[in-house]
Amino acid sequence: MNAYSNAIETFDLTRQFGSFTAVDKVNFYVPKGEIFGLLGPNGAGKTTTIRMLCGIIKPSSGNASVLGFDIRKDSEEIKKNIGYMSQKFSLYNDLKAIENLQFYAAIYGVEKSERNRRIQDLIDQSGLRGVEYELTSSLSGAWRQRLALACAIAHKPPMLFLDEATAGVDPLSRREFWDLIYEMASEGTSIVATTHYMDEAEYCNTIGMMYQAEMIALASPDRLKDEMPGVLVQISCDKPLQAEEIADQFPGVIDAALHGIRLHVTLKNEDKITALTNTLQAAGILVEDVETILPSLEDVFINMVESRLKEKPQNSLEVN
Ligand SMILES: Nc1ncnc2c1ncn2[C@@H]1O[C@H](COP(=O)(O)OP(=O)(O)OP(=O)(O)O)[C@@H](O)[C@H]1O
Ligand SMILES: [Mg+2]
Known part of the structure; x- marks a missing residue:
């Protein structure tokens, strides 16, 4: 050898x-x-x-x-x-x-x-x-x-x-x-x-x-999680799909993605959490819980792919 x-x-x-x-x-x-x-x-x-x-x-x-x-x-x-x-x-x-x-x-x-x-x-x-x-x-x-x-x-x-x-x-x-x-x-x-x-x-x-x-x-894996930009917030609410659409358009949101019935939102900084919660509630969504969490590898993966997608759009992308 x-x-x-x-x-x-x-x-x-x-x-x-x-x-x-x-x-x-x-x-x-x-x-x-x-x-x-x-x-x-x-x-x-x-x-x-x-x-x-x-x-x-x-x-x-x-x-x-x-x-x-x-x-x-x-x-x-x-x-x-x-x-x-x-x-x-x-x-x-x-x-x-x-x-x-x-x-x-x-x-x-x-x-x-x-x-x-x-x-x-x-x-x-x-x-x-x-x-x-x-x-x-x-x-x-x-x-x-x-x-x-x-x-x-x-x-x-x-x-x-x-x-x-x-x-x-x-x-x-x-x-x-x-x-x-x-x-x-x-x-x-x-x-x-x-x-x-x-x-x-x-x-x-x-x-x-x-x-x-x-x-x-x-x-x-640990470094990828540590280096994920922004702050990750987990939101539990009664209309997660609608909440995702609103969060996606919200200023200061890097990325919003559904994880089962919960919504994971990556914000540029913590200051935006209250404003986002208020906007969701104003749209008739019942926000049950908002919690800052550590990212999982899945968050990192979705975040990276979606931020690349925003930079370099592609017609179809399947992520599983
Ligand atoms: N023999 C080939 N001829 C032409 N295009 C090819 C060939 N092999 C792969 N490709 C293309 O190269 C790209 C990368 O394919 P590849 O199979 O390496 O992806 P992958 O990351 O393994 O995807 P998956 O997670 O679906 O297995 C794809 O667009 C595929 O269509
Ligand atoms: Mg393959």
Whole structure:
């Protein structure tokens, strides 16, 4: 293996599809054993970034190193040394769980003499003991996902890419999945993960927020929250939708967004809280509670994307 200090380093990494730029001069690094989260709305360029780092597609300009290998020149070496799990991971449904493991262990070049022991370890490590002889098609989503992870790491890769690996899985199973990921990171595996679940983003050492092909923020979850501009206020009222519309137009409001039945409003400063409350009440809205709160990562994410959207409007933007 190459000597490397950072598992990933990118230098103005760029990818175009025709005249469209999907990833635009993206720079970040991932220290060995860290979990890096790539966040961003649909179409931001996350999967394209990962595909370049995995050596599946070439950058149009710029470059990156993965485990010390050059993604332009050493894509074959990279493919051998990484694990990649996407949302559409391919498991063979007509095989038993253990047969999928045997198949992937062989594909990833695990020595024949070591294969059985490795597969048994993977079954234990990923909690698949007891279902290993079940047909893959009969496993629930959460089991299939654990199996897919076990397959992706059959060759003990020092670097793992997870692209929406937990989409559609229930919260408890997602947590258990992340426990496995944490364990791997603590043993030195470096991880790059994309997710639309903000609770998962909290598990990352560093978050890179992508928007329209660019990296618009890069920091730890805590720092992103600390650095969110303005003051965040949570408003409980009887007509949250109407309140959001009014708040959006109110001078001094950076952003207003619904969080369930409550309204989160980011104001430039605290002085505006009373005036906003009065305006809402004057419009016939019953304001039950107004509270200054610490932002969650979801607030940061929505705030960043919406303030970018105001700067650089786009016809359609789906945020989930
Ligand atoms: N092979 C391709 N040819 C043309 N355009 C592409 C190709 N792959 C991706 N794109 C475009 O590049 C942009 C970024 O796509 P990408 O899949 O990287 O986004 P993403 O951030 O992963 O989104 P999502 O959250 O929906 O998975 C999108 O507008 C997409 O349509
Ligand atoms: Mg994607």
